[in-house]
Amino acid sequence: MSSTNNTAVLVLQQPPLNTRCTDWYLRPIAGVSLLLRNLLELNESNLRELFIYIPHCTPAENLLLSKELADPRLPHTPRLLEGKSALKEFLQATNHVKIFHGAFLHSNQVLKTALAEMPIEGNEPTYTTISLTEEEILQWEQPFISSDQTPEKIDASPFPSARLFILQNSRPLEKESDFSWHSKRLIYASGLSNDSFMDRVITRRISNKLTHYFVTTALTPNHITLMSLIIGLGSALLFFQGSFWAILAGAVALQISAWVDCVDGEVARLKFMKSEIGAEFDILCDNIVHISVFFCLGMGLYFETGQGIYKALGAFAVLGNLLSFALLNQNIIKGKAQADSHDAVVPEKKSGEPPEIANRDFTYYLLGFSLFGVSSWFLALTAVGSNIFAGYLVYSRRKQ
Template sequence: MTDLLVIVQSDAEGNAKVPPGTMVAGLPLMRRLVLAAERAGVRRMLVLAPDAEEAKRLLEGTAALVAASGEPLPQLPPGRMVVLAGTVLFQAAWLRALFELPIERERLYAEASLVGVMESDDPREVLSGGTGGRAVPDVFAAMAKARPVVPRMFPQEGRCVLGDPQDCRQAENWLLRGLIKETEGFMSRHVERPISLAISRRLASSSITPNAMTLFSVGVGLIGAPFFLSSAPASQLTGALLFLLHSILDGCDGELARLKFQESRWGGLLDFWGDNVVHVAVFMCMGIGWSLSVHAGWPLILGGAAVAGTLLSAGFVYRHTMREQAKPGPLFTSVSKGGRSWLSQMADALARRDFIYLVVLLSAAGKANWFLFLAGVGAPVFFLVLLAAAATEARREGRLTT
């Protein structure tokens, strides 16, 4: 049995209020639907399109098949079939839930002319009667003639329906809200994320890539690091604000990647190591600046401890949770694999970057060295927490004996 997603595209010059080429967050609507389905794990997709040439142009490079109105359909294997109007945006979990929904065979579970779900031995026969219609309702009506219909309201959460072109901004807001991570810290969620999302919305329609955004954010962070060589509050505050700007812009690369389906292992590695390079540069400059201001060498020990703890933690996270993922696509970047133990949850909480706001406050008073003291102690402790969390997970999975 094979899962099949069918997207019914209306004619841009006929009944469609929202043409398939309408740009939504930097991508044509039809292309966004197909890429979202691929992200959800759907491998077989069929687009019913009045204008096959336009559909093929919009979907170039994807796995979707295109069938023009009135033309014979390709052979389709038996299995679960989900039929969507070409104006229904969805999240991956919502689409997967439709494929897992318990239903009776050879019955069309339909919500108006928006969503249909069916388990059929002959999807081609069910769809064939609707390929001549140019409007989405015609296709659903033809399917209803082929099989008994069971009216069904599908979950509203996880989807967004475009009724007209004016809904595109609302749809973009919906897509952007879906990029917010549940594990984010308070300040990140309420301060940095709204700013980065506003920037990403504007960058989505440009040619700027996520990796280019990563390099730019790393550059901003590295420019800010030397300002901590001075003990002057104005200099330290400038460095701290550039450090904060780096953190804000660093959110844009992942947002762009997820928004435009450009996630990659290389991008995840670039982002991960770029962040750590900036942290190392900041801690080094804090240590050197403090040493110069007091004419002593002991602050360099604190700086070295912060740098060593940062690099050891980064190397451990890479080896423990990132190196094994060789497949293409998004890279798993949590500090733990399972995240189930209290130590794992503590490690994830400590990895959040709300500490940057403390750097800003202390730097405004010319006391960035106070933060270096905390980092010199905290970074090695964080590394030990990671080791303990990994050992706890290994014991739970039976990979480590006591």
């Protein structure tokens, strides 16, 4: 008998209301099919050997489902267990098998907590386990079983090493409207744990609505990052005009760019398309936009007023941003990675480390200053503040 601790079987029962298996399990939730999303979540829980048991699908439906299993986001292609006898033989030959109900939307965060036997407070989703029995296998041959039909007590099991993981305090997918409900829930929760106050109160509310559309398209997170970059550079050109209305229009365009800038990360997390290269590309584009905006705002105010001080302020704002970017680039990438791991504990800050600042929050301040016609005040504050901050970073590094 083989022994492994990272083997899982996802059981796909017959869908309700005579729905075809492919129509149900390939239906998207936030841009990823129910079947693929569950497999990706199980994979991120360090369950690397994945199997699919499909007792009811036709050979044609099995073929369509098999194509979904070849998705490049899965490091290893899951294998199909066709028929009850194949499942029983597999369970008898394998130790420590974890069985999951395919009618629930599983979460790697919840599963990691359950596997680590960490306590759950309140009515948060959690897993309970029961031994798998012959009756359980036979039950899977019956039509779709809802969450309230799970057996409360099961006697001795012929497969003592196989455990059925039952997701509690979570809404199962029992009707078509459940797909929309779970999509909205996932999109709403797609922010970062270290989001700033402005992010939580305003930015994420708007970016979530944009993400609801973008996850249904073929656009990748990098495409969305490029879109944010183009809008941001367009705002810089408006700032370069220097007039009140041009600067105000530029501030509005920059704010839209900042909202779109949130979407790329949300889509990457929702569609399992995160990458270190994508994170670095996102930060690089952010700083290109910021540098362009500060430079063009300074030049625009200079052309509008003829006062050379604005060229100097723009140059100092660019210098402070470049220094801060050079010093914080890797820290920002690591910070985003930690904040993206909602199940992880965010480490306490060491003495001398700079406070976390959402670098897109300044767009709201610039919009406010521009609305009252005092964008020059913002430029002065940025020129001074960014260099003080850069100096603080240099001092902190030398002190360490």
